[in-house]
Amino acid sequence: MKDYLHLTMEELHTAYVEREVTPLEVVKLCLEACKKDTNNIFEYLCEKEAISEAEGLIEPEEDNVFWGVPYCLKDNFSTKGIPTTGSSNILADYVPVFDAEVYHRLKEKHAILIGKTTLDELAMGGTGTSGHLGKTFNPYDPSHEHMIGGSSCGSCAAVAAGLVPFAIGSDTGDSVRKPASYGGLVGFKPTWSRISRYGLFPFAPSLDHVAYFTRSVKDAASLTTLLSGRDEKDATSSEQPVKKYNTLLGGSIKGLKIAVIDEILKSITDHDVLAAFDKTCEILRSKGAIVSRVHMDAELLRAIYPTYIIISCAEATSNNANLDGLKFGPRESGNTYEDIVTNTRTKGFSTLIKRRFVIGGYSLLKENQQDLFIRAQRCRHLIVDAFNKLFDSYDLVYLPASPSCAPRFDEKNDNLSDLYLLSDNYLAFANFGGYPSLTLPIGFKGNLPFGGNFTGRIFEEETVLNVSHVLMDEMPYYNLYYKEEVK
């Protein structure tokens, strides 16, 4: 039988329409493969649900590319009747009573949910190691020494391992775009507010975005078309009209102005990354784009990470106050209300989360607010102003998405450090400004892939998608997933 599991969504759709294969056959293959997973991808495999959904899909819908396509959801999206843990012990037995809007829209199109995927606990973190099920591994390294990155580790690994053609994640600082680099995938977050976050567990709502992993830009564009648009259930969702992004690909990039920020590029020392990046700049130039080195205030760029930490931890501390063991999730015993809450939260959260709540609580203390929280907000404003100014003259920012390929587990942790202060953390600028931002594979270091990243003006999804599509077309990285012989 043809290798249906390893098709992109668009290719699988063609196979369905030509009646080569049925959703039930594909779902069975998919579940079989998922059960053999050794990368710790799943919180919950939706076996019964997926089979029963697939059994009902008989007549292919020609104009619906999602019909019968298996996919995964990060386990911080609410799914009615299906356990949703946020990879945290504090929600270990939580079963939501409503569906996230993203899940609802995919269900309406008859996409088939195969599994809920692991994450760094409550989406905080970047290593894919802090969830209650432990480390999630990079499929490109069968010896399990390298991370896939986080926080959307399971969703990224599911697509990179060739289990599903797409998976949904969330991106507050870079949680889809950085792992996408380590997994050789397209990772796209559209403009803040473009997609409803109803039913996505909030981490830091002023920065949280729905985002996704695919193996082609076209599939990312199709998801953007489906998921974008106003949702009355999310007051922050945008009224801006939605375009058919999947039909807007392949146009000329002649005259497109692309800025490469010198201060960030200089903070990257990996020769393989730099060589591959230069090569892609040459491709862009050969297609008529104008790629220029630009300068930005280095102090301001170095402030991205500390600013991100203060704002995201403060928002997270406040948003997660509802996880007290009283309303949902496991409850520890105690004689008083305070005791119950203290015992539940002490046991329920890992060290990483507690550290972040301490930072958040400290910066929100009345006597510290001015110095920490308000100052971070001002900093955010200055950073966004500087990028908006850049976008007055340039259509896009283009840079390596990560300083290198996936680090080994013993090389990197989520403690604050200034080792890779710029190169490893700059992607959060796109969350500060809400800009659409896309990572795509641009090279390999040994057996491990790494990516480049385009970021554009708000609500200009089509520019970001189109330039990525054009570049992808010139490289051998379309529909990349782990296979033994990959180089």
Ligand code: GLN
């Ligand atoms: N790595 C970042 C953090 O540690 C980003 C997390 C995210 O985008 N959810 O918070």
